[in-house]
Amino acid sequence: MELVFQAIATIFQPLNFFLTLAGVxxxxxxxxxxxxTATLAIALLSxxxxxxxxxxxxxxxxxIYAGGMYGGSITAITIRAPGAPANAAVVDDGYALTMxxxxxxxxxxxxxxxVVGGLMSCIAMIxxxxxxxxxxxxxxxxxYFSVTIFGLTAVFSVSSKSFVKGxxxxxxxxxxxxxxxxxxxxxxxxxxxxxxxxxxxxxxxxVIGMFAFAEVFRLVLEYQGxxxxxxxxxDRIWPNLQEMKESFKFMVRGGFLGIMIGILPGAGGTIxxxxxxxxxxxxxxxxxxxxxxxxEAIAGPESANNAVSGGAMIPMLTLGIxxxxxxxxxxxxxxxxxxxxxxxxxxxxxxxxxPIFAGMILSNIxxxxxGMLVVKPISRIxxxxxxxxxxxxxxxxxxxxxxxxxxxxxxxxAIGFGILGYFMDRYGFxxxxxxxxxxxxxxxxxxLRQAMxxxxxxPMIFITEPxxxxxxxxxxxxxxxxxxxxxxxxxxxxxxxx
Amino acid sequence: MKADLFAGIGGIFLSMAVWIVSASFPSFxxxxxxxxxxxxxxxxxxxxxxxxxxxxxxxxxxxDKPWSGPxxxxxxxxxxxxxxxxxxxxxxxxxxxxxxxxxxxxxxxxRTLSLRTVFLSVFNALVICGGIYLLxxxxxxxxxxxxxxx
Amino acid sequence: xxxxxxYFSILLIIxxxxxxxxxxxxxxxxxAPATATAPAETKFPEKPMDMIxxxxxxxxSDLAARLMGDYAAKELGQSFVYQNVTGSNGAIGWDQAAKSxxxxxxxxxxxxxxxxxxxxxxxxxxxxxxxxLMQFTTQPVGVFVPGDSPFQSLEELLAAAKANPETLQMAxxxxxxxxxxxxxxxxxxxxxxxxxxxxxxxxxxxxAALSGKHVDCGIQTLTGMEQHVQEGTIRIxxxxxxxxxxxxxxxxxAKELGYDVVWESWRGFGVPKGTPDDVKAKLEDAFTKxxxxxxxxxxxxxxxxxxxxxxxxxxxxxxxxxxxxxQSVLKQLGxxx
Numbered sequence: 001m002e003l004v005f006q007a008i009a010t011i012f013q014p015l016n017f018f019l020t021l022a023g024v025x026x027x028x029x030x031x032x033x034x035x036x037t038a039t040l041a042i043a044l045l046s047x048x049x050x051x052x053x054x055x056x057x058x059x060x061x062x063x064i065y066a067g068g069m070y071g072g073s074i075t076a077i078t079i080r081a082p083g084a085p086a087n088a089a090v091v092d093d094g095y096a097l098t099m100x101x102x103x104x105x106x107x108x109x110x111x112x113x114x115v116v117g118g119l120m121s122c123i124a125m126i127x128x129x130x131x132x133x134x135x136x137x138x139x140x141x142x143x144y145f146s147v148t149i150f151g152l153t154a155v156f157s158v159s160s161k162s163f164v165k166g167x168x169x170x171x172x173x174x175x176x177x178x179x180x181x182x183x184x185x186x187x188x189x190x191x192x193x194x195x196x197x198x199x200x201x202x203x204x205x206x207v208i209g210m211f212a213f214a215e216v217f218r219l220v221l222e223y224q225g226x227x228x229x230x231x232x233x234x235d236r237i238w239p240n241l242q243e244m245k246e247s248f249k250f251m252v253r254g255g256f257l258g259i260m261i262g263i264l265p266g267a268g269g270t271i272x273x274x275x276x277x278x279x280x281x282x283x284x285x286x287x288x289x290x291x292x293x294x295x296e297a298i299a300g301p302e303s304a305n306n307a308v309s310g311g312a313m314i315p316m317l318t319l320g321i322x323x324x325x326x327x328x329x330x331x332x333x334x335x336x337x338x339x340x341x342x343x344x345x346x347x348x349x350x351x352x353x354x355p356i357f358a359g360m361i362l363s364n365i366x367x368x369x370x371g372m373l374v375v376k377p378i379s380r381i382x383x384x385x386x387x388x389x390x391x392x393x394x395x396x397x398x399x400x401x402x403x404x405x406x407x408x409x410x411x412x413x414a415i416g417f418g419i420l421g422y423f424m425d426r427y428g429f430x431x432x433x434x435x436x437x438x439x440x441x442x443x444x445x446x447x448l449r450q451a452m453x454x455x456x457x458x459p460m461i462f463i464t465e466p467x468x469x470x471x472x473x474x475x476x477x478x479x480x481x482x483x484x485x486x487x488x489x490x491x492x493x494x495x496x497x498x
Numbered sequence: 499m500k501a502d503l504f505a506g507i508g509g510i511f512l513s514m515a516v517w518i519v520s521a522s523f524p525s526f527x528x529x530x531x532x533x534x535x536x537x538x539x540x541x542x543x544x545x546x547x548x549x550x551x552x553x554x555x556x557x558x559x560x561x562d563k564p565w566s567g568p569x570x571x572x573x574x575x576x577x578x579x580x581x582x583x584x585x586x587x588x589x590x591x592x593x594x595x596x597x598x599x600x601x602x603x604x605x606x607x608x609r610t611l612s613l614r615t616v617f618l619s620v621f622n623a624l625v626i627c628g629g630i631y632l633l634x635x636x637x638x639x640x641x642x643x644x645x646x647x648x
Numbered sequence: 649x650x651x652x653x654x655y656f657s658i659l660l661i662i663x664x665x666x667x668x669x670x671x672x673x674x675x676x677x678x679x680a681p682a683t684a685t686a687p688a689e690t691k692f693p694e695k696p697m698d699m700i701x702x703x704x705x706x707x708x709s710d711l712a713a714r715l716m717g718d719y720a721a722k723e724l725g726q727s728f729v730y731q732n733v734t735g736s737n738g739a740i741g742w743d744q745a746a747k748s749x750x751x752x753x754x755x756x757x758x759x760x761x762x763x764x765x766x767x768x769x770x771x772x773x774x775x776x777x778x779x780x781l782m783q784f785t786t787q788p789v790g791v792f793v794p795g796d797s798p799f800q801s802l803e804e805l806l807a808a809a810k811a812n813p814e815t816l817q818m819a820x821x822x823x824x825x826x827x828x829x830x831x832x833x834x835x836x837x838x839x840x841x842x843x844x845x846x847x848x849x850x851x852x853x854x855x856a857a858l859s860g861k862h863v864d865c866g867i868q869t870l871t872g873m874e875q876h877v878q879e880g881t882i883r884i885x886x887x888x889x890x891x892x893x894x895x896x897x898x899x900x901x902a903k904e905l906g907y908d909v910v911w912e913s914w915r916g917f918g919v920p921k922g923t924p925d926d927v928k929a930k931l932e933d934a935f936t937k938x939x940x941x942x943x944x945x946x947x948x949x950x951x952x953x954x955x956x957x958x959x960x961x962x963x964x965x966x967x968x969x970x971x972x973x974x975q976s977v978l979k980q981l982g983x984x985x
Contacts, residue, residue, distance in 0.1 A: 042706065043704070043705035043706035044705060046705075046706050046711070047705075047706075047710075047711065047714045047730070050714075050715065050718065050947075136856075137856065137859055137860035138860065139860070140857070140860060140862035141846070141862065180735075181736060181737070182822075183822060183847070183849070184822055184823055184847045185822070185823050185824070186737070186764075186768050186770065186822065186823065186824040186825075186983065188736065188770070195736070195739075195740055195743070198735070198736045198739075198740070199734065199735025199736050199740055200735070202735075315856075319855070319856065319859065320852060320855060320872065320875075320876075321852045321853070321855060321856045322852060328706075328707075328852075329705075329706035329707075331852070332706050332707050332708055332710070332711050333706065333711075335708065335711070335872075335951055335952055336711040336712075336715065336951045337950070337951070338949075338950030338951055338952070340872055340875060340952060342872070342875035342876060342879075343875055343876060343879040343881065344875040344878060344879060345875075405732070405733075405734055405735070406731050406732050406733045406734070407733065407735075407740075442849075446847075446848075446849065450846050450847070450848075453817075453844065453845070453846055454817065454846065454862075
């Protein structure tokens with residue numbers, strides 16, 4: 001108990017409190033700017049924290065983590081360019097709300113949802129960490145393969161109206177992800193002797209291209225001059241009681257989904273937010289609003305992706321196994337500070353663990369403050385003169401794709417993906433499955449081949465392992481439901497047509 | 499729809515290309531499934547999906563949104579600008595290339611060259627360039643591309 | 649116009665908040681910048697130097713290199729600009745470093761993989777394209793099994809791998825890499841034993857597979873394993889080093905057990921070949937001094953780095969000794985002819 005008070009005293013030391021707040025602010029801004037990510041912010045900042053003590057540097061990095069997950073929704077809502085793939089699920093509804101003049105409210109809901117999801121995951125982390133960590137260990141190669149397939153179907157079933165087009169997008173992403181090093185053998189595929197290609201089409205430039213550059217094309221092509229549309233007038237930011245009541249349910253559901261998905265190493269925020277979106281789609285009382293400006297459809301996914309942060313911290317702290325790219329960098333940052341995450345951390349170093357817990361809770365509270373501070377001015381991004389906004393987007397896209405790898409070739413890759421992304425979007429091919437497939441591609445391949453090695457080439461392993469079978473069954477149901485829905489709709493259309 | 503038809507046919511060609519290129523991948527004694535195993539599997543599934551897309555597109559009669567003249571022009575200009583920006587960064591270095599590209603894009607989109615738009619565009623490009631320089635080069639110590647200029 | 653002002657004020661907030669953090673971490677710095685004390689026969693360095701790190705920012709190798717680099721830079725009175733040039737198992741970054749101007753302003757962080765890449769013929773860059781400066785860490789490895797594994801010793805494990813070849817699952821990193829080579833050497837010393845290799849992305853995944861009992865055994869660096877061993881979820885059977893390790897004083901080396909397998913991974917620094925001798929000497933001197941700095945030693949221990957020093961000549965001798973072994977084990981594993 002004494003340690004708990006000590007931890008609280010530690011995080012409220014002026015420097016620590018300030019670092020947490022600054023972290024949340026930096027995370028929000030990096031998250032919001034398409035091209036820059038929370039992972040990049042943490043990776044670049046962690047060497048600069050050599051001179052801070054272990055806990056202070058953790059607080060800064062945890063703040064960035066919490067802010068980053070939320071930040072991406074701001075640009076998704078205001079200008080249709082999500083700051084990170086995890087925020088892509090709210091693009092349709094968020095942008096629709098902006099066009100209706102409710103952009104501020106959408107960002108406000110996203111903020112509250114982020115805090116709710118974040119706090120839920122902190123609670124789960126504090127009370128259930130050792131138990132949940134055991135759950136993560138049940139996952140072997142076959143289970144990972146099935147989870148990635150589950151993630152891909154979850155994304156394309158909600159982001160695409162057409163089954164074939166969704167599948168096209170997802171498989172195209174998987175195919176593009178095979179360029180570069182074989183994950184198992186020392187051989188570079190489809191690189192044709194180009195050294196930039198032999199490193200592979202890394203997903204970050206692909207994400208930047210398909211979100212930021214595609215948006216640059218779209219904005220330039222649709223630009224009608226300044227006076228043409230003056231739709232946006234910003235209204236209130238905070239939801240009223242009725243809206244809060246309706247969305248809160250989905251925040252909680254999203255929070256649970258986010259925690260569970262976050263625990264599974266490698267799965268991450270994108271899957272969580274799309275699964276939560278699907279959950280809202282199925283259970284909302286206002287299905288007619290989905291995709292056209294539903295607040296619930298922002299609450300669920302945004303809560304889920306913030307909840308991933310606590311979920312992903314669990315295997316990282318208790319087993320030393322990071323759950324996503326951000327926690328992987330955090331793990332490195334902790335080790336350089338002399339903190340060795342693993343089973344003994346909770347037994348021997350509660351003096352480190354409690355401040356981390358307290359810091360995560362504080363980050364989420366700071367997130368609410370930062371939200372209050374920035375939502376109003378930031379929701380007006382949509383009112384900035386478009387030409388300036390467009391050049392801002394382009395520059396950050398270029399710099400972001402360069403900064404992640406230190407190679408100009410990645411800028412070229414991002415431009416290529418920008419063109420691809422624009423065409424796909426224009427002709428009704430969903431972008432999100434391609435992006436997620438690029439991220440998950442290596443994991444899909446690795447786990448598939450591992451499972452086949454384990455079973456000596458027998459594909460039945462995916463069905464005889466119960467957890468794997470469960471995830472495959474859910475994926476199959478999702479797919480069938482999607483095909484049936486599409487059939488029904490096309491029949492409806494043709495009847496109306498007659 | 500025409501676009502679906504093209505995408506489907508293009509996809510089938512891509513799958514075939516993957517199949518052909520991967521035929522020359524080496525095999526390794528330590529692993530039964532070589533580097534070609536997985537790309538071929540995905541290419542096969544992709545090819546089948548594309549075939550489905552083509553069949554579906556042939557049945558549907560709806561037309562795509564057509565490209566208007568100005569749209570095509572703007573698309574080409576932005577694409578060219580991005581590629582020029584890429585080469586300029588290698589040659590001139592981060593600051594001058596970014597400033598020029600940012601300015602050019604803003605002015606191109608504004609179309610009207612009034613004192614106000616020029617001022618706004620220059621100021622915008624300068625602030626963004628300076629901000630990124632401060633952020634990456636000075637605070638985060640992450641190097642930006644260097645060239646013959648700044 | 650008002651809206652535009654707001655937009656610029658947002659940009660300003662971005663810059664400001666980052667500035668504040670910069671100050672925050674600066675303020676926490678306790679040590680004053682050291683001035684160069686080395687003899688003044690050469691003016692090097694007169695400007696910040698580049699360090700090329702071939703692994704991604706924030707990872708273990710990256711942080712280790714930056715920690716060492718920061719202390720060395722202090723000795724030199726300049727700073728390092730760290731560039732993470734990643735991809736192709738490091739080949740891209742090392743290629744860039746080897747081809748840069750040999751004036752001492754580009755230092756490359758080198759790791760064991762430079763030998764593997766060269767032996768595999770995946771790159772034209774050789775370790776001979778660098779003049780070595782020094783080695784600062786070593787990563788000894790051990791053979792691990794899940795806590796409730798039936799195998800109590802390395803002999804039992806290898807005997808089982810011999811009785812039923814290619815049935816016991818061994819967790820490694822991508823095939824042909826350092827861990828796979830170590831395991832290949834073990835196989836070679838027990839003619840006939842063969843493992844079934846399950847390649848994982850990295851150490852974290854291997855630890856998870858061992859504690860989740862998804863594999864029968866695995867080869868892993870010792871650092872960071874003591875917790876899992878104390879907890880009982882993972883057991884260590886042997887250490888593949890010359891001497892017993894202080895982390896596991898009761899665990900025998902493979903050598904003691906009669907298998908002559910010593911496989912050591914390392915981190916160090918080099919400059920492109922052709923760098924002037926006085927510049928090299930100054931760099932080596934600075935890195936050596938930084939290595940012996942008690943403050944660096946303390947920080948590195950905290951970070952769990954296994955410090956091990958070799959000067960430029962000893963480092964070169966180590967690589968010259970290791971390279972033929974890397975070639976022969978890769979030949980044995982069937983990667984090269």
